[in-house]
Amino acid sequence: MWEREEQNLLWTVFERRVGWLQLLIVIVIVVLAGRVIWLQLIRGKQLYRVAQENSIQVIRQPSPRGIIFDSNGTKLAINHPAFSVVFRPVDIDEETSHLVLDKLSNVLGVHRKWLEEQYQRVKREPFGSFLVAENVSRGQVFYISAHGFEMPGVEIESSPLRRYPYHEMGAHVLGHLGQITADELSRLGLRGYRAGDVIGKAGVETAYDEYLRGRDGARQIEVDSRGKRIRLIKEIEAESGSDVLLTLDWRLQEICEKALYRHGVVCALQPETGEVLALVSKPSFDPNLFAWRISRKEWNQLFEDESCPMLNRAVRGRYAPASTFKVITALAGLETGSITPATVYGCEGSFPVGNRVFRCWREEGHGRLTVVPAIVDSCDVFFYQAGLACGPEEIAKYAKEFGLGERTRIDIGPEEEGFVPSKEWKRRNYGMSWFPGDTANLSIGQGWIEVTPLQMAIVASAIANGGKIITPYLVDRVVHHNNGEVILENTPKIKRTLSLKPETLMLIRQGMEGVVESGTGQASKVRGLRVAGKTGTAENPRGDDHGWFICYAPADAPEIALVVLTEHGGMGGASAAPIAGRILREYFSVIR
């Protein structure tokens, strides 16, 4: 009883509430006791029999993944049935089991000792079974099913297996599959992933995994105490994942794959929308290797190879843009007014900056020239001077405006940002101030600046489309596997539009056309097609120079923006431009 007198009225209210609690306690205990009596005393015998004789097993049925198509309906990733052999030794005596294991070992070429170990492990378990072999050939499947009566307890299970019919082609775009790791599981556990699931490990397979993966089905099966299946209680069909339609044009992809005969990148965009038309990164790998258990040797080959075949160079390779960057330097100069269309700089093959002498690629020099011929002949000395006149802040500003040093936000990850250096950055990292020589280096795209080939494709597109920075995308839409209903549709996204003077754009375009017409990029000339391009040769401390070529065509109404990078290919005009020329020739003569 509460000690304070004044609370008596409250106490009477409270006491009544305690009465309610008491009533609830009675109800709970009575209901639970009633249920216990019902289950244990009234239905006890029956349930005892159920426990003795029957039990229910849930068997998951793996679902097929969605198909990946290119924009013309070519199937790029499909599913094949794969067969695995399971041995379920319930109800089978030791002697017979050993005979069966002998046969299995013969037919499937599995180690007899290993089979024996597995058998000893599972034979006492209630529904003990183990996987004898996965991905068995059709012949073996026929043999086993034909000799079924000689091999009691052997079952063949089928599950869909991912196939990539084009093997190494486009492997970096499509990606590959693998078992979910503990790390991924803890990250994605909430989204319905389970241990043992197969999940995309790269490319579209990862980025659109949520759509591509189907929903596993299940069968509830009543089995007796010896594991024999008595009847099917309930079945839920496996549902296929959704199909993914890419923006890629597989014919162009094939052309690019063939044209790029060495390590490097080809990257083709629709310059107005940002649809990726082709994306090649070489060396490549065969994603089919991962669909089934990959051997350690193959794994090591892929991941320890110095040429990094698993690396998608188009989005993760970092290269100096070299002379292709002159386009941006020229643009920054013209836009800020630090140079004009009529500004003339002289080139005598070299140019002193501070106490260093910077050379032009042509030793005898280009003479006196304005900005357009400077682009056409890729005169280094002109751009040293233009860059110094403009200043590193402005150049970096325009580089960043064009999307260098930032993620392109293409719909497959992960990608590199690249890097555009600045004064503060140098001070922080080197403890030194910015020298004019650094500006000279930056203005011809050498030094610290790093870009990915895809970023340069965006630069080429921006010049082609008049200053729109596009967001490239690979997946056009996701549709329901059965009824074609559109589940997700990607639309072109313009990141930002740069307001460039029409005159500036005209000059740059004129220069780039000149490059192909009469300048450093003549190797890319295509009869009957106006191509605008820019070559580049990236100096590389780790070996031969990388060759660059960025371009778009036709120059008057651009339909394609193309970037070719040849790793250690030497001069861009000699190594990359011919590849671009071949691609454009075939693309416009065969496809368009």
Add this chain to the structure above:
Amino acid sequence: MKRYDKALFWLVVALGVLGFLTVLSVKPPYGWRQGAFFVCFLVLGVGLARIDYHVLERSAFLIYAGVVILLCGLFFFASPVRGSRSWYVLGNLYFQPVEITKIAVIVVLARLLSQNTKQGALERGVPVGLMVIVAGIPCVLTLLQPDIGSAMTFILILIGMLLASWVDLRALGTLVAFLITSAVMTIFAIAQGQRGVPEWVAWLGRWFSGWPYILGPALVFAGLAGFVWIVAWRLGWHPKKRHFFWPVGVFSLALLVSVSVQYVLPPHLERRVFGFFLPEMDTLGSAYQIIQSKIAVGSGGFIGKGIFGGSQSQLGFLPMAHTDFVFSVLGEELGFLGTAVVLALWWFVFMRCLRIIHESRDAFGSYLVFGICWLFLAQVAMNIGMTLGIMPVVGLPLPFMSYGGSAMLGAMLGFAIIQSVYYHRYTYE
């Protein structure tokens, strides 16, 4: 020892020993740990009971702040275990702060009530808003982990403490009716979008799932309420207009909740909620557990299969046999004798609690014991009900019996508070 409630002490020891033996029989290593937890926390609880429980009244909000910080910390420091961030992991030790949070919330609510019990409390009303916030914060935090079972417990605690207060019973009844109606309708609405549900569930669920279907149940219910209203009038009982509008309003509001949840919940969470509440229909997930649990309990019969002799639990048919489904194992191995003893033990525990509610020297103590008694009752009802297949599969532990250090700590803290209230019943300030 004289001033303790010895009966309650021995009841808890009996429950703990039964739990220990059961866990030991399914998973011996866990069993020994369980034994160690039990002994340690029992000693701790008995020790803590000597401290005057008014310490809690003074530091209620400090304790509350502490547990809320612990809950928030989970979002930063906890790595997901089986899909939810509920545990702090320290090497081999797992700590689940939500278990002590339940006790802390009861303490704060009891203090909120008791500080308002001065003269004229009945006129001033109950600080309902404050109480909702106090229970709501941990509720939302656990929901985000996500741990639906524990989040529901906080709502139950709130309802329990409102029952203990002097709030109008009709209002409380309306609230409970609203919660139950909206929950049932939401679950059906979610279920109709899932695979493998029976025809009638899909049919029924569609009426709660969106426009214009919801017009159906709204009109039917309004018609029904109108009919009852008219019949009542004819029978000579003169209902007011609000007797029509109140129930219709509550029903429509519940309909709105069930519809809007559809828009808010992402599909994977919908699947989770579905599997959570309608396990019988979730063939892939919990249906299996429930069926196996019922078979396990039932097959125990009158005398059971003997400790360590349960085929269902020993052979691994029963998932989570040592934690949430410990009662099924006990039912299988010790039969009706075992389950009856457990239910009887709990009955006496609750009777002791009621006794102590009466003997407490002040309102704070009574409210504390009321709240803890209510929490134990809710957990017993949900957990045992679940194993017997009459309650949804809510991941709530059975106090003193389920394996788990955090759960044992929470239960023992509750036990310590009850003992402390009893211990200090003659201590005057």
